[in-house]
Amino acid sequence: EFVWPDNEKPCLVAPELKIPPIDMKGFLSGDPQTVSKICAEVSEACKKHGFFLVVNHGVDKKLIDQAHKLIDTFFCMDLPDKQKAQRKLGEHCGYANSFIGRFSSKLPWKETLSFHYSADNSGKTVEDYFVNVLGEDFRQFGILFQEYCEVMSNLALEIMELLGMSLGVDRECFREFFKNNESVMRLNYYPPCQKPELALGTGPHCDPTSLTILHQDQVEGLQVQVDGKWYSVAPKEDAFVVNIGDTFMALSNGIFKSCLHRAVVNNQIVRKSLAFFLCPNREKLVTPPKDLITMENPQAYPEFTWPSLLEFTQKHYRSDTKTLDAFATWLR
Ligand code: AKG
Numbered sequence: 001e002f003v004w005p006d007n008e009k010p011c012l013v014a015p016e017l018k019i020p021p022i023d024m025k026g027f028l029s030g031d032p033q034t035v036s037k038i039c040a041e042v043s044e045a046c047k048k049h050g051f052f053l054v055v056n057h058g059v060d061k062k063l064i065d066q067a068h069k070l071i072d073t074f075f076c077m078d079l080p081d082k083q084k085a086q087r088k089l090g091e092h093c094g095y096a097n098s099f100i101g102r103f104s105s106k107l108p109w110k111e112t113l114s115f116h117y118s119a120d121n122s123g124k125t126v127e128d129y130f131v132n133v134l135g136e137d138f139r140q141f142g143i144l145f146q147e148y149c150e151v152m153s154n155l156a157l158e159i160m161e162l163l164g165m166s167l168g169v170d171r172e173c174f175r176e177f178f179k180n181n182e183s184v185m186r187l188n189y190y191p192p193c194q195k196p197e198l199a200l201g202t203g204p205h206c207d208p209t210s211l212t213i214l215h216q217d218q219v220e221g222l223q224v225q226v227d228g229k230w231y232s233v234a235p236k237e238d239a240f241v242v243n244i245g246d247t248f249m250a251l252s253n254g255i256f257k258s259c260l261h262r263a264v265v266n267n268q269i270v271r272k273s274l275a276f277f278l279c280p281n282r283e284k285l286v287t288p289p290k291d292l293i294t295m296e297n298p299q300a301y302p303e304f305t306w307p308s309l310l311e312f313t314q315k316h317y318r319s320d321t322k323t324l325d326a327f328a329t330w331l332r
Contacts, residue, residue: 007228008319010200010264017224017231020045021239024155025056027162035165042166046256049226050244051233054159054213057240059151064215064274067148070141071272075111075189085113085133092184092310094133109199109265114186117149117276119179126185149185152213152276156181159211159242167252169289174251178210180281182306190221190263190271201263201271206321207245208313209277210306214241219271225260246313246324247280247306253288254300260321280306301328 004010020041026034045052074082087094097111115129124132126149130142160174190201201221216222222233222241233241249258265271280286287303301324312327 004198007225008200008204010197011230012196012264012266014223014230014232016234017049017051017226019049019051019053019233019241021053021055021236022162022242023056024054024058024158024162028158039162039166042162046163046166046244046252048257049224049259050249050257051224051259051261052242053236053239054155054242055236055239057155059155059240061238063144063148063151066144067215067274068217068272070144071187071189071274072270074113074141074187081134082111082113084135087114092314093129108201108203109190109193109196110201110263111189111191112186114184115145117146117153117183117185119150119153119181119183120281122180123182145185148274149183149276152185153181153183153278155240156183156211156213156276156278159213163211163248163252163256167255167292169291173289177251177284178278178280181210181278182281183279184209184277186275186277188263188271188273188275190265192267192269193265194267196265196267199265201265204260204262204319205317206258206260206323207243207277208247208309208323209245209279210247210251211278212241212243212245213276213278214243214273216241216273217271219266219269221263221265221271222273223262223264225262230262245277246327247286247309249324250286250301250304251288253292253297255292255297258321258324260319279310282307302331304331 027038082095085095087096093114095113098108126146127142130138157175160178161171164171164174193199216235218235223230244256244258246258285303293299313323
């Protein structure tokens with residue numbers, strides 16, 4: 001019988017994590033006082049746990065609502081229809097479910113559909129993916145999620161300007177780095193679970209990617225571990241939850257943190273979330289801007305490419321915050 005380690009036991013009720021709501025419109029207004037206040041808030045949150053909210057982000061509510069509706073439509077289909085998109089062994093994209101498939105984390109209770117997005121349209125579009133894998137009837141799904149990913153990629157580039165300024169480096173530096181990003185979109189669907197105290201929707205993990213922009217529906221479930229304790233991130237319809245991933249932690253020379261998080265389930269109601277994972281173009285070398293490397297803070301991680309970190313993470317899943325350190329040791 002599987003026994004949960006004490007620090008991983010699902011706890012359905014957790015104190016709320018106070019994270020700053022960052023006003024993107026205020027940041028983009030360029031008003032020096034507003035910008036400097038926002039950058040100070042982002043810097044404080046990212047040095048501690050790497051989580052903040054973005055509000056006034058300019059993303060059309062209709063687009064978000066439609067995306068949530070399509071999640072329902074897809075996951076309510078019969079299993080054999082969903083399995084047309086079944087994730088193949090060793091691949092990152094496709095349909096997966098914890099009831100008959102395999103996830104790397106412990107006792108997960110969820111279904112997911114993941115697909116690639118490429119900002120410079122060098123690979124297949126999201127529309128191509130849906131039509132090729134699920135058929136012509138899914139073209140509208142593809143068109144909608146292509147638009148959703150484009151909007152997320154643009155928002156991520158704005159957030160990169162914000163992170164650059166919050167770290168005190170050139171505003172354009174990270175935007176430029178990610179402009180031809182090759183990212184991943186994941187639709188998460190957590191059915192009600194009869195014994196939620198024995199399962200987790202998503203097991204504890206740090207995102208190996210660079211930046212995650214998450215929209216959760218109105219059902220609580222996302223939790224973040226700070227100083228060894230789990231806190232919940234309350235859903236807010238008009239906000240995206242943003243968090244730093246391992247790759248950005250390396251790009252910031254360890255100054256901004258990638259933090260352990262998970263999703264708990266409940267026995268009443270379906271929970272859904274839309275996660276956009278910003279990833280560098282596979283050719284880019286992940287290395288911090290020179291200004292962040294100093295005598296007091298020498299380069300924390302050897303340079304690497306995103307595919308090599310992804311491969312390492314998949315071979316060495318860890319339910320703690322040490323994957324990046326282990327990867328750095330392996331590289332050296
Ligand atoms: C993931 O998909 O990696 C997550 O962490 C999902 C979190 C959530 O559903 O709130």
